[in-house]
Amino acid sequence: MFEITDPNNIQLNSEGQLKHFITTEGLSRELLTEIIDTADSFVDMSAQQVKKVPLLRGKTVVNLFFESSTRTLSTFELAAKRLSADVLNLNISTSSTSKGETLKDTLQTLEAMHSDMFVVRHSDSGAAHFIAEHVTPNVAVINAGDGRHAHPTQAMLDMLTIKRHKGDFSPLVVTIIGDILHSRVARSQIHALRTLGAAEIRVVAPNTLLPRNIEALGVKVFTNMESGLKDADVVIMLRLQKERMQSALLPSESEFYKLFGLTNEKLQHAKPDAVVMHPGPINRGVEIESAVADGHQSLILDQVTNGIAVRMAVMSMSMSGQMTEKNLKTEA
Amino acid sequence: MLIIKNGRLIDPKNQQDKVCDLYIQNGKVISIDQAPAGFSANKTIDASGHIVIPGLIDMCAHVREPGYTQKATIASETAAAVAGGITTMITPPTTKPVVDNPAVAEMIIDRAEATGLANVIPVGALTQGLQGEQLAPMHSLSRSGCVAFSNARKSIPSALVLLRCLEYAATHDFLVIFQPQNHDLTGEGCMHDDTTCTRLGLTGIPETAETIEVARCLLLVEQTGVRAHFGQLSAERSVRMVTDARKRGLNVTADVSIHHLLLTDMNVNGFNSMFHVIPPLRSQLDRAGLRHGLVTDGIQAICSDHQPHDPAAKQAPFAATEPGISGLETLLPLGLMLVEQELLSLPQLIEKLTAAPAAILELNKGSLGIGCDADICIFNPETQWQLNSDNCVSSGHNSPFMNTPLKGKVTHTLMKGEMVYRA
Numbered sequence: 001m002f003e004i005t006d007p008n009n010i011q012l013n014s015e016g017q018l019k020h021f022i023t024t025e026g027l028s029r030e031l032l033t034e035i036i037d038t039a040d041s042f043v044d045m046s047a048q049q050v051k052k053v054p055l056l057r058g059k060t061v062v063n064l065f066f067e068s069s070t071r072t073l074s075t076f077e078l079a080a081k082r083l084s085a086d087v088l089n090l091n092i093s094t095s096s097t098s099k100g101e102t103l104k105d106t107l108q109t110l111e112a113m114h115s116d117m118f119v120v121r122h123s124d125s126g127a128a129h130f131i132a133e134h135v136t137p138n139v140a141v142i143n144a145g146d147g148r149h150a151h152p153t154q155a156m157l158d159m160l161t162i163k164r165h166k167g168d169f170s171p172l173v174v175t176i177i178g179d180i181l182h183s184r185v186a187r188s189q190i191h192a193l194r195t196l197g198a199a200e201i202r203v204v205a206p207n208t209l210l211p212r213n214i215e216a217l218g219v220k221v222f223t224n225m226e227s228g229l230k231d232a233d234v235v236i237m238l239r240l241q242k243e244r245m246q247s248a249l250l251p252s253e254s255e256f257y258k259l260f261g262l263t264n265e266k267l268q269h270a271k272p273d274a275v276v277m278h279p280g281p282i283n284r285g286v287e288i289e290s291a292v293a294d295g296h297q298s299l300i301l302d303q304v305t306n307g308i309a310v311r312m313a314v315m316s317m318s319m320s321g322q323m324t325e326k327n328l329k330t331e332a
Numbered sequence: 333m334l335i336i337k338n339g340r341l342i343d344p345k346n347q348q349d350k351v352c353d354l355y356i357q358n359g360k361v362i363s364i365d366q367a368p369a370g371f372s373a374n375k376t377i378d379a380s381g382h383i384v385i386p387g388l389i390d391m392c393a394h395v396r397e398p399g400y401t402q403k404a405t406i407a408s409e410t411a412a413a414v415a416g417g418i419t420t421m422i423t424p425p426t427t428k429p430v431v432d433n434p435a436v437a438e439m440i441i442d443r444a445e446a447t448g449l450a451n452v453i454p455v456g457a458l459t460q461g462l463q464g465e466q467l468a469p470m471h472s473l474s475r476s477g478c479v480a481f482s483n484a485r486k487s488i489p490s491a492l493v494l495l496r497c498l499e500y501a502a503t504h505d506f507l508v509i510f511q512p513q514n515h516d517l518t519g520e521g522c523m524h525d526d527t528t529c530t531r532l533g534l535t536g537i538p539e540t541a542e543t544i545e546v547a548r549c550l551l552l553v554e555q556t557g558v559r560a561h562f563g564q565l566s567a568e569r570s571v572r573m574v575t576d577a578r579k580r581g582l583n584v585t586a587d588v589s590i591h592h593l594l595l596t597d598m599n600v601n602g603f604n605s606m607f608h609v610i611p612p613l614r615s616q617l618d619r620a621g622l623r624h625g626l627v628t629d630g631i632q633a634i635c636s637d638h639q640p641h642d643p644a645a646k647q648a649p650f651a652a653t654e655p656g657i658s659g660l661e662t663l664l665p666l667g668l669m670l671v672e673q674e675l676l677s678l679p680q681l682i683e684k685l686t687a688a689p690a691a692i693l694e695l696n697k698g699s700l701g702i703g704c705d706a707d708i709c710i711f712n713p714e715t716q717w718q719l720n721s722d723n724c725v726s727s728g729h730n731s732p733f734m735n736t737p738l739k740g741k742v743t744h745t746l747m748k749g750e751m752v753y754r755a
Contacts, residue, residue: 010602025531103648103649103652104644104647104648122649124648124649124650124651124652125532125533125534125603125649125650125651126532126534126603126649126650126651127649129602129603129649130603130648130649130650134647146533146649147533147534147649147651148533148534148535149532149533149534150533184533187530187531187533211529211530211536212525212526212527212529212530212536212538213526213527213530214530216527216530216531217527217530217531
């Protein structure tokens with residue numbers, strides 16, 4: 001009756017190149033593959049003596065974190081520095097500000113400093129999208145996690161990790177386990193895996209931690225861990241926040257661990273060469289057994305390394321997409 | 333003395349639908365078609381090609397005064413109302429202070445009268461401060477002009493308190509308006525809990541947040557025999573429950589906002605805060621149920637659920653924005669879409685915007701029979717136009733229908749025979 005716009009177009013320039021990176025949803029397989037391949041080349045570079053490339057030389061990157069994070073912030077900082085950008089880190093606690101207006105005000109203040117890129121983490125779903133809508137032209141916005149909506153760089157570093165260990169996505173059965181309801185990581189992984197052609201995507205959780213009609217995203221739902229793990233090639237565990245116990249979503253950590261925690265015993269149901277991943281930080285003994293987290297099937301530390309490379313890739317690609325658009329506009 | 337000539341008069345209350353002349357004197361309709369003896373018009377409106385209807389009665393329009401005048405005022409919103417052909421607005425008690433004492437009710441009515449544009453009739457609070465604990469002085473509020481009583485979307489956690497409210501209202505034969513919403517199930521939710529919500533990672537509001545409260549209210553309405561009205565239903569199941577209750581002979585009615593008849597939760601795609609409304613836009617099935625309710629008498633009236641906002645209220649990530657659509661000026665053209673879609677005939681639509689709300693509220697308005705107040709809306713059904721930030725009269729520009737092609741535009745609005753709007 002009234003046209004429903006494609007919200008994901010906001011991240012592409014008129015040539016179809018990335019200019020913001022807000023969500024993995026709606027991006028083409030070619031574009032996701034380009035991110036993975038670009039990141040792959042940066043992984044090897046990071047092992048070299050000189051780790052810097054001049055792709056963002058002279059550019060200012062502002063890490064705008066409204067939600068605290070150590071790991072994501074530091075990998076973004078490192079990624080920007082390896083691309084030779086100037087970096088400003090801003091930790092802005094939402095509790096001290098009234099969310100809405102401040103976000104826009106903060107944005108305007110920072111724009112006055114002529115930054116070229118905002119890396120945004122915010123507790124509200126849609127915050128990065130909102131900033132991308134309101135930012136001045138030619139400034140790139142990278143989503144470092146917004147509410148429960150998306151965490152696309154995390155998803156893409158997971159895709160890179162899977163690709164480096166498994167090669168082709170098409171035969172893979174990927175099982176995502178835990179708090180799907182509150183997980184932006186799971187949502188971004190599901191969209192990316194689907195576009196990249198994974199054979200089967202499964203989610204495993206009790207009904208209290210499953211969002212309504214998640215099947216519509218193209219996943220199979222399991223409430224039993226053993227059947228969800230059966231013959232899986234990739235097992236992704238999600239972090240369980242302790243608050244979930246207070247809000248009547250779960251009875252106790254121990255009951256959750258018993259039913260949905262990944263132990264070596266349960267992992268036997270997956271394929272023998274299955275890999276185990278976790279976006280971190282991990283809760284040992286809540287969602288994953290230490291022996292599994294530190295075991296030979298675990299790729300948790302690879303994920304961190306790959307995280308820097310993926311962030312370098314999307315930052316350089318988005319900046320380049322912005323430059324292309326700027327040049328096109330100047331020519332026109 | 334005024335003549336409105338050659339317009340197509342649609343007056344559903346009196347089953348009128350014909351091209352005729354309307355004679356107005358001393359603020360009243362005194363004759364249709366035949367000039368009364370000694371009538372000499374000092375003003376003539378040529379309504380050829382236009383439709384002449386009773387001024388619209390909006391069952392739910394927030395005017396934001398007192399308390400939220402940064403968003404809108406009675407002056408600004410009565411001007412917007414008449415630009416939309418609305419001559420009577422019913423306003424919920426959620427002002428600051430709330431309408432729980434006669435002074436606030438009188439102030440609202442007086443301010444509206446001072447503007448001389450549209451009538452603003454307050455709904456009184458059902459409980460003091462809308463706190464859901466103690467009865468508001470309904471009798472005094474009624475004497476001060478409150479047309480009905482409601483706790484708006486504020487909860488009355490105690491079923492006993494709610495029962496007492498309804499018993500007391502029934503004592504005086506007051507109408508009670510429910511805007512059903514269970515607070516536990518609504519929580520921090522900001523949109524319908526379904527696929528779009530899951531994709532966007534927003535917090536959902538399940539249908540049961542409404543239906544549980546509808547069920548509770550209906551059971552207590554049955555017990556007390558109070559006259560009751562459900563405002564702005566959003567779920568198909570709610571419509572079914574109200575329809576069943578009516579079939580069983582309960583004195584209940586319902587309305588729906590125009591946007592719930594046209595939009596669904598899928599419109600929230602892209603985090604567009606203009607589609608942030610409470611109750612939330614629901615599924616296609618729910619929308620179909622609401623539309624079905626309109627034609628099967630489950631739902632009697634259509635309202636704007638007008639909620640003007642200042643720009644900042646909508647400029648934030650979706651969940652952090654304030655809900656509501658500014659809807660006075662689009663109520664009629666959006667309603668005409670229902671006619672274009674062949675859901676309703678034009679007289680049926682007009683009935684749901686005039687005679688039906690008047691009947692629910694027991695107002696002596698909403699018709700143009702002889703002797704009635706000449707509260708009149710004249711519109712050109714063919715005019716194509718768009719609402720935009722330049723022509724929007726309301727202080728609230730928060731409409732998802734801005735810059736959307738609309739058909740049907742109000743050309744004249746009269747209050748008691750006086751021209752209060754001219755396009």
